[in-house]
Amino acid sequence: MYTVITPSTHDIGAFDVRRTLPNKDRTMVGPFIFVDQFGPAHFDIGKGMDVRPHPHINLATVTYLFEGAIDHRDTLGTYATIRPGACNLMTAGRGIAHSERTPAAERSAGSAISGMQTWLALPDGKEEIAPAFEHVAKEDLPLVEDAGVSARVIMGSLWGATSPITQHSATIYADILMNAGASIPIEAEADERAVLVALGDATLDGETLDRYSLYILKPGQAMTLRATTDARVMLLGGEAFTTPRHVWWNFVSSSRERINQAKHDWKEGAFGLIPGDSDEYIPLPEVPKTVSYP
Numbered sequence: 001m002y003t004v005i006t007p008s009t010h011d012i013g014a015f016d017v018r019r020t021l022p023n024k025d026r027t028m029v030g031p032f033i034f035v036d037q038f039g040p041a042h043f044d045i046g047k048g049m050d051v052r053p054h055p056h057i058n059l060a061t062v063t064y065l066f067e068g069a070i071d072h073r074d075t076l077g078t079y080a081t082i083r084p085g086a087c088n089l090m091t092a093g094r095g096i097a098h099s100e101r102t103p104a105a106e107r108s109a110g111s112a113i114s115g116m117q118t119w120l121a122l123p124d125g126k127e128e129i130a131p132a133f134e135h136v137a138k139e140d141l142p143l144v145e146d147a148g149v150s151a152r153v154i155m156g157s158l159w160g161a162t163s164p165i166t167q168h169s170a171t172i173y174a175d176i177l178m179n180a181g182a183s184i185p186i187e188a189e190a191d192e193r194a195v196l197v198a199l200g201d202a203t204l205d206g207e208t209l210d211r212y213s214l215y216i217l218k219p220g221q222a223m224t225l226r227a228t229t230d231a232r233v234m235l236l237g238g239e240a241f242t243t244p245r246h247v248w249w250n251f252v253s254s255s256r257e258r259i260n261q262a263k264h265d266w267k268e269g270a271f272g273l274i275p276g277d278s279d280e281y282i283p284l285p286e287v288p289k290t291v292s293y294p
Helices: 104-109 258-269
Strands: 001-006 009-010 014-020 033-044 048-058 061-067 068-075 079-080 086-089 095-103 112-121 134-138 145-148 149-155 171-178 183-186 192-197 202-204 216-219 222-225 231-238 244-246 252-253
Touching: 033 061, 033 192, 033 231, 048 252, 048 258, 061 068, 061 149, 068 086, 079 086, 079 134, 086 095, 112 192, 149 183, 171 222, 216 258, 222 231, 252 258
Parallel strands: none
Antiparallel strands: 001 216, 009 014, 014 033, 033 112, 048 095, 061 086, 061 112, 068 079, 068 095, 086 134, 145 149, 149 171, 171 231, 183 222, 192 216, 192 231, 202 222, 244 252
């Protein structure tokens, strides 16, 4: 019925990050090649998230928050603040650098942080497209509501609703809030699908799901998700890739040579500077925490 990926947990100081993809047993689900859940946590007054400038190639990052706020800046000159229910899609394409930091107002007051950071591999023929950034507000993402269920369609088409966010390949992504006892069908149309219980407890066709683990579902099988307590569940997946992708640090590509070029480019400063955040950066690691398993 499903394959289970148990997360690895990384303590980055202020909060934990639970990573389910990439994994030695599975690199991708549809276009999703990286899945992190961070928090929930609370920053003390004066503290916050400070992800210094760093590069990406051949992927698109998807940022979605449950709590808190993040300021995004990138080498295109973008400056955007994301808050819960909205979505940031940053297409790296041939190359982009960005930073993510807690806004000044939240930092001065102390604030919560919780959410999802995912990466989508770009499909064949689109890996080297021009970099771009897209912010879609909470009110512009479809909300599908039924008895005890409120599902926000972040990407793709689900339950008769379609998100306006750009898809580089067929993608589904949803944030499902459920009251205890409520249920929702998990449609079978996507090539590959997975669910992750972010908060609370839930079952899938009567089988209990472990919180924070990624459950990769059997293709073509419609299933029923049911909450046993108030719960928040992420549904993700989409078109299966036929060409393998490699991951090294923040770089994703079908070509190892392209990743090696990106390493060199970052060392040489070829990605450019981020307006408003150019005083520091994350150096290229000797041994990255994020790697693919060929």
